[in-house]
Amino acid sequence: MSARRRLGARWRRRRPLRTRLAVAAAAAVALVAVGVCVAAFLVIRFKLYQQLDQNLAQSATLIAQQRHDSEPGVVTGECRFLGAPACSQIVPADADADPSEPYLLPVSSATRRVASGQLAPYYTNFTLHGKPARMFTTSYGKGEAVQVALRADIADRGVRQTAYLLSAVGGVGILLSALGGYWVSRTGLAPVARLTATAERIAATRDARHRIELPPGPPGREDEVTRLATSFNTMLAELEESVTARRRLVADASHELRTPLTALRTNAELLARADRLTDAQRDRASGALTRQLREVTGMVNDLIELARDEEPQPLLEEVRLAPLVAHGVDAARGHWPQVPFTIQVAPDASELNIPGVPARLSRLLTNLLDNAAKFSPPGTPVEVTLTRTALTVRDHGPGIAPEDLPYVFDRFYRAEKARALPGSGLGLAMARQIAHAHGAELTAEAAPGGGAQFKLTLPT
Incomplete structure (x- = not known):
């Protein structure tokens, strides 16, 4: 067993059941809340960028249809302003065919591979004039690629705001899950707490007359904890009856044994002074002592038999x-x-x-x-x-x-x-x-x- 497992097992043993149940319930609810928030963030982010990607793909298609014979280089726009038309450029597969003017959009080896047909079209995020932008690169004619870019401020801001909002919602969900876990543990374990308190009180006072208060409800529809409390009350009733019977047996036995024991002591003391007795008196005292011993022996044997609650099954x-x-x-x-x-x-x-x-x-x-x-x-x-x-x-x-x-x-x-x-x-x-x-x-x-x-x- 690893050190982490040993530490977890030690923590579970040292923490009360209510704390462990509250932590488990809160962790389960918090996990669900965080999972829902993460899933919602991914869906919203996907939808925002999906709309932007569709605009970029439509712009690339229009360029391919309207400027079929365009030379390599920048075709349209600079994307300096939000909402401006998409900026685009044509990039050849061979770097030697590049125009003398610099490209507006970043060109990489992946762009050349798309132009040569070695790589599928792709989307990428980059920064243009200090602003977030998104670019679509696809093949254009033979040996050329077209790159189309748009400002991504709205999508980026939407993703950021969604992250902040869902983080706040997740935090509130975790807090509520902690409160809910505490409430669940306190409410669900209340009968168990009463049962534990009753058992501890009986152990401390040795008084089996205590009972657990059962919640009102229709018979036959009790939950597991209520049935446990009912069984515990039944056990307490049996224990109380047994303790009462034992006490009564001891009291009755002590009362009944007092007289024959007194007679035994008297006859034993009388026989201790046998030199002062006549033969008839000595025989009478000896006979009485023997008879009383037999009676006491029979009574003790009967008490031992009565102390047995049931017959031994092996016999x-x-x-x-x-x-x-x-x-x-x-x-x-x-x-x-x-x-x-x-x-x-x-x-x-x-x-x-x-x-x-x-x-x-x-x-x-x-x-x-x-x-x-x-x-x-x-x-x-x-x-x-x-x-x-x-x-x-x-x-x-x-x-x-x-x-x-x-x-x-x-x-x-x-x-x-x-x-x-x-x-x-x-x-x-x-x-x-x-x-x-x-x-x-x-x-x-x-x-x-x-x-x-x-x-x-x-x-x-």
Whole structure:
């Protein structure tokens, strides 16, 4: 890369986008304005001299017709005054045949070559008596050339005035192009500037509640920058929701962990003075400590699982639901021997497969079964039904109160009736998160005849 290219690339990197856009727009418009002015100058200059050349050609033709037998030398005029008749002279190809009187018009080797037929007729500009003039040289008879000249003051003055006028127009055009480029960059990049300011404000304050103001307009006709701002607002909304959820999770987790950690510290301090305890007291404290450690470990594991927003894609595979449900029900029977579990699989669901992570789907089913068994009175069944479109887990317990129904899937939420039962209030929240990660929908409702019913609507 040359030094000029490196310098240009460094300039582009160091200049803001608005400046670069203004310079590019101004340069494009200025280039067009200068091009138009140059083209207009060339056309006007060509037309002015074309008219003068036609007069010279007509004068040369008249001389050739009227003075066919004229001798070499000056024929007419001196061209001292503007508008005077054309001055003309005849020049032989051989310099030895020149007349004794000097020529009025300049004679060169090209003139001799035109006279001898070696060179085509031509036009030339020269100065005569201190004034601009234009001359036409063409062949005349055998071995002679005729030169015709006219004062070119008008054409020369017209060309000069045209150059001055178009230069002024071009300068004004460049100035207007600079102003237009600045206006275009300022207007066109205004949404981008607002987007940048919002992003910088969020980075400085770490507050995702800011939004970019969108210009009013009919939907479906937004420009690219407006669509970008809309997408950025959507991203900010998702970020705000995620940040709020994380803060709520941390706050809830710190609140829920405070009590078991306090109990753990109390039992640990009690066991530190084991020499003062009886064997029964020491065993009771050790058992409580072990149970609390298990509960805290389970809660931490649940929090880690809830912190995952989606399932890892490399672990997805085709999962047969019927065997997975049967295995989960068998495991629940071992954990809850006092609760009978029934399972019913529709004929068209026996070979049902869905893409997912088997371990995560098993965890979802286990959470639903544990929740149903926890609220079921001893001896009342928990019914599991699998169809082509849904998996349903129903218990015959006290059910869900209408005021608790909107919150059963919230983290750490525990209904008043469930606060005395073991658990952290994370199982159903985790089950819904796993369901959403697999494209399914988990809902809760009061079951007909009493109890609660959880329905997992499978993805189609």
